[in-house]
Amino acid sequence: MSEELLKQHRDAIDAIDETILKLINERASHAREIGEIKGGGVIYRPEREAQVLRRVKDHNPGPLPGESVARLFREIMSECLALEKPLSVAYLGPEGTFTQLAAIKHFGHAAHTVACSSIDEAFRLVESRTLDYVVAPVENSTEGAIGRTLDLMISSPLKICGEVVLRIHHHLLRGAEGTDGIRRVYAHAQALAQCHEWLNKNLPADVERISVASNAEAARLASEDASAAAIAGQAAAERYSLNKIAENIEDEPNNTTRFLVLGHQDVTPSGKDKTSIIVAAPNRPGAVHSLLAPVADNGVSMTKFESRPSRAGLWDYVFFIDMEGHRSEEHVAKALEGLAERTSFVKVLGSYPVAVI
Numbered sequence: 151m152s153e154e155l156l157k158q159h160r161d162a163i164d165a166i167d168e169t170i171l172k173l174i175n176e177r178a179s180h181a182r183e184i185g186e187i188k189g190g191g192v193i194y195r196p197e198r199e200a201q202v203l204r205r206v207k208d209h210n211p212g213p214l215p216g217e218s219v220a221r222l223f224r225e226i227m228s229e230c231l232a233l234e235k236p237l238s239v240a241y242l243g244p245e246g247t248f249t250q251l252a253a254i255k256h257f258g259h260a261a262h263t264v265a266c267s268s269i270d271e272a273f274r275l276v277e278s279r280t281l282d283y284v285v286a287p288v289e290n291s292t293e294g295a296i297g298r299t300l301d302l303m304i305s306s307p308l309k310i311c312g313e314v315v316l317r318i319h320h321h322l323l324r325g326a327e328g329t330d331g332i333r334r335v336y337a338h339a340q341a342l343a344q345c346h347e348w349l350n351k352n353l354p355a356d357v358e359r360i361s362v363a364s365n366a367e368a369a370r371l372a373s374e375d376a377s378a379a380a381i382a383g384q385a386a387a388e389r390y391s392l393n394k395i396a397e398n399i400e401d402e403p404n405n406t407t408r409f410l411v412l413g414h415q416d417v418t419p420s421g422k423d424k425t426s427i428i429v430a431a432p433n434r435p436g437a438v439h440s441l442l443a444p445v446a447d448n449g450v451s452m453t454k455f456e457s458r459p460s461r462a463g464l465w466d467y468v469f470f471i472d473m474e475g476h477r478s479e480e481h482v483a484k485a486l487e488g489l490a491e492r493t494s495f496v497k498v499l500g501s502y503p504v505a506v507i
């Protein structure tokens with residue numbers, strides 16, 4: 151090893167770090183000025199943040215991967231915005247849930263994440279403007295829709311202003327080592343379902359599977375009970391100092407959960423957006439087909455179509471539809487007009503940027 155060569159590179163890194171430091175602070179000063187111009191109004195602009203992240207990925211010369219530089223800039227923006235005022239974000243707690251991870255992935259570490267005891271409470275705290283935004287899971291690639299979030303969106307005045315897609319890795323966690331002496335496994339019902347095959351193969355049939363409110367709650371219970379294990383993610387393992395007895399035990403290797411970010415603002419177009427709506431339809435043959443005609447006729451692509459029995463009693467079914475494009479784009483606007491003519495209930499939940507990181 152050449153000491154001289156090593157020193158040359160380290161000197162170069164020191165000089166670069168000084169420049170980076172100066173430039174990041176210069177950037178923060180501009181963000182603060184922009185905050186002044188906004189004059190106390192809404193400071194967080196999801197469309198602008200998505201554009202910044204896409205630009206960074208598109209212009210990235212390497213060797214760092216695009217995803218990595220986008221994550222770094224995610225944190226820089228988070229700190230710049232916190233200089234104006236840190237955002238407060240409600241999520242289904244306790245600390246260490248995947249929803250908290252999703253909130254941090256979307257807003258960065260400078261945001262103030264607040265654990266709530268239910269998705270309902272998280273919505274309520276944002277509806278009452280006690281907190282700024284709520285992050286809630288909406289669908290999992292193996293388990294399907296998260297009914298409670300969908301039901302809340304039917305009546306909530308909140309608008310969707312972003313989405314987060316998170317790869318979900320589950321681990322078997324325990325205070326002790328090995329699987330000997332495990333009498334029960336705690337996990338959220340979704341996690342039990344997502345690891346069902348693995349549990350059948352790797353634990354005795356008489357081990358009890360107990361579903362609890364969250365993965366983090368499962369980890370907490372396992373940390374207090376030597377004959378218990380939990381299924382949870384990395385964050386919960388760290389939070390409760392548990393050993394990873396087995397890693398990535400999810401049956402489906404591409405297990406991902408999609409989360410929605412909701413707040414009070416309408417988001418302007420970012421250039422690559424989605425629009426989410428709810429429509430109601432009677433339970434009549436052909437009703438859904440004719441209802442959807444304006445979507446196809448205007449060349450709008452649907453990326454999701456999910457039905458739920460209506461609880462309001464006025465309709466038989468409600469449909470959650472995601473489509474490509476922003477509601478202000480002509481073809482999307484025309485599709486929405488056409489839908490409104492065919493049903494008594496259309497609710498636009500929001501137009502928002504497609505997830506970048």
Ligand SMILES: C=C(O[C@@H]1C=C(C(=O)O)C=C[C@H]1O)C(=O)O
Pocket residue numbers: 180181182184185193194195196198199202226227228230231
């Ligand atoms: C600086 C702004 O405000 C916030 C901070 C941003 C940033 O650091 O780049 C981007 C969007 C906003 O969330 C802006 O609107 O441009």
